[in-house]
Amino acid sequence: MFASIAIRTAPPASGLEMSDNVKKSLLAACRHLMNPLVRILLRHGVSYGEFSDSVRGAYIDIAAADLMPQDRPQSDARIGILTGVAARDVRRIRVADANAESEVGLNRIARVLQGWSQDPEYLGPYGLPLEVPFAGDLVSFEELVGRYASGVSARALLEELIRANAALETDDGYVRLLNRTYLPTPLDPIGLERLGNVVSYFIDTVDFNLQKRKQGEGRFERYAITMEGLAPHDLVAFDELIREKGQEFLEILDDWLGEHEIKGGHRLPTSDSIRTGVGVFHFIENSPVTSDDSFR
Numbered sequence: 001m002f003a004s005i006a007i008r009t010a011p012p013a014s015g016l017e018m019s020d021n022v023k024k025s026l027l028a029a030c031r032h033l034m035n036p037l038v039r040i041l042l043r044h045g046v047s048y049g050e051f052s053d054s055v056r057g058a059y060i061d062i063a064a065a066d067l068m069p070q071d072r073p074q075s076d077a078r079i080g081i082l083t084g085v086a087a088r089d090v091r092r093i094r095v096a097d098a099n100a101e102s103e104v105g106l107n108r109i110a111r112v113l114q115g116w117s118q119d120p121e122y123l124g125p126y127g128l129p130l131e132v133p134f135a136g137d138l139v140s141f142e143e144l145v146g147r148y149a150s151g152v153s154a155r156a157l158l159e160e161l162i163r164a165n166a167a168l169e170t171d172d173g174y175v176r177l178l179n180r181t182y183l184p185t186p187l188d189p190i191g192l193e194r195l196g197n198v199v200s201y202f203i204d205t206v207d208f209n210l211q212k213r214k215q216g217e218g219r220f221e222r223y224a225i226t227m228e229g230l231a232p233h234d235l236v237a238f239d240e241l242i243r244e245k246g247q248e249f250l251e252i253l254d255d256w257l258g259e260h261e262i263k264g265g266h267r268l269p270t271s272d273s274i275r276t277g278v279g280v281f282h283f284i285e286n287s288p289v290t291s292d293d294s295f296r
Helices: 018-043 048-067 076-083 085-097 107-118 141-148 152-163 188-210 232-260
Strands: 004-007 167-169 176-179 224-228
Touching: 004 188, 018 188, 018 224, 048 076, 048 085, 076 085, 085 141, 107 176, 107 188, 141 152, 141 167
Parallel strands: none
Antiparallel strands: 004 224, 167 176
């Protein structure tokens, strides 16, 4: 039996007692969602001290961006009072360049793949992505990268696509798209960037929905789950179904987004544009990651 479940919100009660109850429930939920993250961190040698510094940085970032008056000076002391982080740590973390972006970032790769799959200049007569020369002033991979990811090395981006089996370069210097979906190696910098994006997008949606007061408001957020569990052979079949139907669903949405995305030649999106999307993932409760199982 499957159930589609959505978060339902209720009007908040007043008073300190409800505030304490909400805080306890929130901390319990945080403990639960932290478990898989801590598993990843411990598996790869990240200590509590290193992680706590990252958490302090997140408190500082959100306080400065969302909770502090933007028309008043954002001093280290004011942020420290709001977050509980010592002012000296606020100063140290704000100065540190902890968020350096890799040259070939996930968003740039996604823009190039979307352009290659949807830009009429890069599509053949049947709507399929063209095989293009690497170099050239007109329709070429270099021109494609310049159009959708200006400032990035076309060679570096192509090498990353080849490494992820999303593209190949022929002996005569042409580049062919193999897969419009880019899946980086899990532990390379771009793969870890993807991890942060996926989890952040989902939690942001949950946060947005928790602030709504009426049923039906908020962003779409559902999941389907079997309450009694599946036999191992049915789990394999379910995973295959998700891969097939999930990919079809995402490609439909990707095509729609491409058709409605703000167009402006080589311009970047304007300040009025809103980045949006949908994620699909398969989860298995209490399932340890093993080296001999592709999804369990």
